[in-house]
Amino acid sequence: MMCRNALNLAVLIFPACLAFAQQAGQAPQAPRLNIVIVEGEGAINNIKQRTSRETIVQVEDENHKPIAGAAVVFLLPGDGPGGAFVDGSKSATLVTDSQGQAMLPRMQPNQLTGNFQIRVNASYQGRQASATISQSNVAGAGPGSAAHAGISGKAIGIIVGVVAAGAVGAAVALSGGKGTPPNSPPPPPTGTITAGSASLGPPQ
Numbered sequence: 001m002m003c004r005n006a007l008n009l010a011v012l013i014f015p016a017c018l019a020f021a022q023q024a025g026q027a028p029q030a031p032r033l034n035i036v037i038v039e040g041e042g043a044i045n046n047i048k049q050r051t052s053r054e055t056i057v058q059v060e061d062e063n064h065k066p067i068a069g070a071a072v073v074f075l076l077p078g079d080g081p082g083g084a085f086v087d088g089s090k091s092a093t094l095v096t097d098s099q100g101q102a103m104l105p106r107m108q109p110n111q112l113t114g115n116f117q118i119r120v121n122a123s124y125q126g127r128q129a130s131a132t133i134s135q136s137n138v139a140g141a142g143p144g145s146a147a148h149a150g151i152s153g154k155a156i157g158i159i160v161g162v163v164a165a166g167a168v169g170a171a172v173a174l175s176g177g178k179g180t181p182p183n184s185p186p187p188p189p190t191g192t193i194t195a196g197s198a199s200l201g202p203p204q
Contacts, residue, residue, distance in 0.1 A: 031062040033061065033067065033124060033129035034129060035120055035129045036059075040118075043136075045109040047137050047140065048139055050108050052107045052135075053135070055104035057104075057120055059124065059129070066098075066099050068098050068100055073091060073121040073122075074091065074093075074119070075118065075121070076090045076107065076118060081112040082112070083107045083109040084108060084110070085105050086105070086108065092105045096122075114136065117133065
């Protein structure tokens with residue numbers, strides 16, 4: 001009798017233990033974060049002027065609501081085209097603001113032209129997400145260009161206008177300061193024309 005009761009108890013307990021083990025192994029996963037590239041995707045950086053475009057990311061929850069206080073890590077390429085932050089490092093960690101956004105610190109492009117990617121990792125309360133931002137380094141305008149020399153298009157227009165005004169003034173001065181000379185009759189002909197022939201010389 002005791003053996004039979006023990007067997008019945010085991011039969012009842014075993015399915016419950018199996019169900020509990022399955023539930024423990026299938027614990028619900030924490031919802032993931034989303035990283036949205038607000039600005040900076042496809043940006044072109046000028047390596048001659050050592051300037052880079054503004055890059056901003058936004059961290060959101062599974063319902064696409066911004067998350068404030070999330071940690072965001074920006075990682076620049078270790079070699080090849082890319083750059084470094086002003087302190088010379090290749091990584092920077094920030095915290096998202098009230099809008100869930102974080103801005104890439106000022107980056108100085110290196111002297112290598114080409115495409116590269118910035119890696120972004122975000123974490124918040126055990127949840128994580130990652131993304132990449134594609135950018136490129138290009139050479140700026142040549143040293144012979146007006147932009148490089150610091151002459152703006154407006155200044156060039158002023159210079160051209162002054163030169164043109166000077167040419168007009170010179171023409172007026174040569175004409176006696178009276179502007180465009182009045183129309184005058186054409187000079188008398190210096191030759192005579194007869195039917196069937198032409199001769200040159202003063203009129204007779």
